[in-house]
Amino acid sequence: MIQNKAPGKDVSIEDMKEKFPLVAKKDSTHFSDFEVAGVTFGSKLIPVMAGPNMVENESLIVETALQVKKAGAHFLRGGAFKPLSFPYRSEKYTETREDGIKWLGIAKKESGLGIITEVMEEKYLDMICDVADILQIGSRNMQNYPLITEAAKTKKPLMIKRHYGASLRDWLGAAEYALYAGNKKVILCERGVSVPHTHKDSSRFLLDLQVVPAAKEITHLPIAVDPSHATFWRPWVKPMALASIAAGCDSVMLEVHPDPENSAVDPLQPIDFSAFGGLMEEMNNIATCIGRSLRDD
Amino acid sequence: MIQNKAPGKDVSIEDMKEKFPLVAKKDSTHFSDFEVAGVTFGSKLIPVMAGPNMVENESLIVETALQVKKAGAHFLRGGAFKPLSFPYRSEKYTETREDGIKWLGIAKKESGLGIITEVMEEKYLDMICDVADILQIGSRNMQNYPLITEAAKTKKPLMIKRHYGASLRDWLGAAEYALYAGNKKVILCERGVSVPHTHKDSSRFLLDLQVVPAAKEITHLPIAVDPSHATFWRPWVKPMALASIAAGCDSVMLEVHPDPENSAVDPLQPIDFSAFGGLMEEMNNIATCIGRSLRDD
Amino acid sequence: MIQNKAPGKDVSIEDMKEKFPLVAKKDSTHFSDFEVAGVTFGSKLIPVMAGPNMVENESLIVETALQVKKAGAHFLRGGAFKPLSFPYRSEKYTETREDGIKWLGIAKKESGLGIITEVMEEKYLDMICDVADILQIGSRNMQNYPLITEAAKTKKPLMIKRHYGASLRDWLGAAEYALYAGNKKVILCERGVSVPHTHKDSSRFLLDLQVVPAAKEITHLPIAVDPSHATFWRPWVKPMALASIAAGCDSVMLEVHPDPENSAVDPLQPIDFSAFGGLMEEMNNIATCIGRSLRDD
């Protein structure tokens, strides 16, 4: 099973598929679909997950839930537990943790939307599962296989974000851990790739849309795209969201905030409710062109 | 004008614009449009350039011209002079050079399409200008500033392909040479980026669609995309072509061949006439969603 | 503390240092040194950590310990817990886990060498700390901040391998978590960088030696280099190990196996005892040229 290749010898798609038999397509038409909180992934529908980067406080998340629901979103996203590249938190930027999860629960009840939120540690899985409909494995934990395995065992659907330095092979390998642990409801999410720099260091990325057809050639799992984190820049979110739909993705995650410039984190990337409403229309128009839809009916 | 930055100090958009005052936008709404062979670039219209990688022979190029014209293409593309990573040519893979240019001239006459073809050496400029409506500066020559300058001086419109290892800054710098030489009709074309490998070596690329909004934030010049060379793989051409339109590009270049599997070069990437016809429809549908069109009317 | 930059605006070294005040140098001559199992890191001495990728069985690890000790190595390395990109293990390739740790304990006793081994889950920390002198945080867990924090709290020295997709900034940020948790004995280890590929997927890397002077410009922590994992190819290990010393690294990690071609994992990269003995001599010669040494005296 484990193969080593001399430099210059690369692996073929068939070799790759052998490494992840559960993630691999059985044949070219094999795509899996499954329902989460009444919404189907992997079908004609393209579910949209929208909300703020951080669950900053109760009123913000409830207001956002109601507004994105009104605009047609299918899931509310929001981080209560958030990894950061450094251990320090500003007064403004504080993980709300248990409180955040509770507020997501309130927003869920008020809006009727399903919830997707990130898990970072096994010990909080139970608490988060009480509220979440989809567990997000963040980019930084894409290779934290014990976490993926434990999260998968809860039977909650998982969304595994691609590490910004990961190959398609390593990304699919991470998903194989989830399927191997007995969980068939796995969504993969592209969120921008980066390259290692010695002295040029920022947190911006290049959205890899080519990975959408590339991944769908190999795996039957639905592929989501998050253009907000990739572009890190509000004006580019719309063109890249439209391009994601046109490239054939199965779901879109977007950062939406009532007051983007005052977002507790990454204020350059969220869009406001009005922009989100317009973008939902435009994404749906593009979807219609290729036989898909952002609407359930 | 020439600035040096210590490691960790990067240049801002404003610093960049100073380096290329002619290429830079004057303000956020500044976009240039110009006419080439009766077709306007930089307007609502999204011109499509289609044809084979190589002008293999007269009948192939004439047939392709008539077929892509029928499907709605605006320009015929085809290489008579072609750079290759190695000096050797197979029996099948032979540059047709002077003959190829002549056959392009015949195809132009038969189809009425404008012609875009690559220039590699100053000494052939006159001959190529007799037939070509747009001179293509290939990826490998993006930093061949003497060639760009001489080509620009002919006053023929230029299309400058981004080198697969070039930053946005270096790409715009190459265009500045053309404008500085007095030529205002310059199109920029993204065609996939690569990364340097020590021992993993193939010629495939990652299409950078994020560069479309990024470039349009800085420059007033029209931005084209070539998904065929980037993906190098027929099944990915359609999703990436649709995504290019949705991302806001101003023109699309596509490789089309009557018998793709027997293309003299890169047989994995061209699409056939039937696929091209369908793709034109689908691209036009996407274009319509964002207020643009592939049709002149 | 948390800053967001518009595209094109990058962070300076001073901005970076603000993010990791404990990891940052106070002034240009600030370098920390500390003792581990009687061996000093961060001084004139360049400690060498050698051993097999996997602790395959007791006799293999004991034999290797005795042989690398004889050749002048300062620590025995070997993985009992090993992350893999896929959940499957071949008959040959099996993590030896608790047994492996026990065998490392025996090898330690027989050879007198300090032990470095990888930790992947908090729950095994106690057991591993009974034997290990340095806890290795593997490349894949570089951003598993809860794991780093818990490992740091044990007060055992940590070695944090750079993720193959991580910037210098993110690598130093990971170390800041360890220092913030109260552990001052942290070694950073470069092990090759990669780039994200859509369809070209193997596990080979480019050793980034420029990061050695780059990191030492910013941080006072010792910098190790692992040329075995980076090159993945036996013939390149020696030149890159010598270059690592010449570039100014503070420690070298090398994969050594009694029978490289029959290594349970990655058989193309380990060197045998004889090659290791010769390489120790040559590395010491290079070290001497720059006022350093591989020998304690």
Add this chain to the structure above:
Amino acid sequence: MIQNKAPGKDVSIEDMKEKFPLVAKKDSTHFSDFEVAGVTFGSKLIPVMAGPNMVENESLIVETALQVKKAGAHFLRGGAFKPLSFPYRSEKYTETREDGIKWLGIAKKESGLGIITEVMEEKYLDMICDVADILQIGSRNMQNYPLITEAAKTKKPLMIKRHYGASLRDWLGAAEYALYAGNKKVILCERGVSVPHTHKDSSRFLLDLQVVPAAKEITHLPIAVDPSHATFWRPWVKPMALASIAAGCDSVMLEVHPDPENSAVDPLQPIDFSAFGGLMEEMNNIATCIGRSLRDD
């Protein structure tokens, strides 16, 4: 000869060698050596090429020639024709072109050093050949095959710098053009690799030292390294120059300037005469450790 591979299928070393039969090693011990201006490349000797980025004026280049000669350099480098990413030149930064070549001729006469300088256009080849002992094909022209072919036909030795975005395969392919044109005296020079950025744009690179053993596994041609351009930062030049020698390179190119901070171009990277003198000693010490030398005797 021309092969196309499906995505995921990469080429082997043997496949690569087929593409460049003249550049490829016949067997593992095959390395070519040749003499240039009384200095042998590809042997025990490691020739050093030193001098300013630009031939700013006569006195600067003559003084530098005498000083680097005194410190043991084998060739004087200096650019009279210089490509720049933008068409503009500051008052200070002016190519000296014909004058520069004349001044290089004077420096050659005064110092007795061989000259290496860049060629950018075929039309200046004769003039430059009157003075130059080695013609440098710059990074930006690595894929300008007509220029390489014409330069090769002069029979002057060529040094081909690796494009910062080029794979090993494309770099060796460029050299094949030179050998195919009948010139056997070709040196390859690594000078740092980059990656394409959408919005993070500067001119700094990552020195790829792993390419030294990688290239020498495939080609018999001598491999030089230029750490000055790669690092772009004076403090890193010394460690990376020493590492280049230790990695097994066959020649080193260094930027040396009488007054680095007032260099007309890239003032952050040149070292002064005193630093160069010390570095020559240290590089020679490292060379001695691996059976090589910077000295002719």
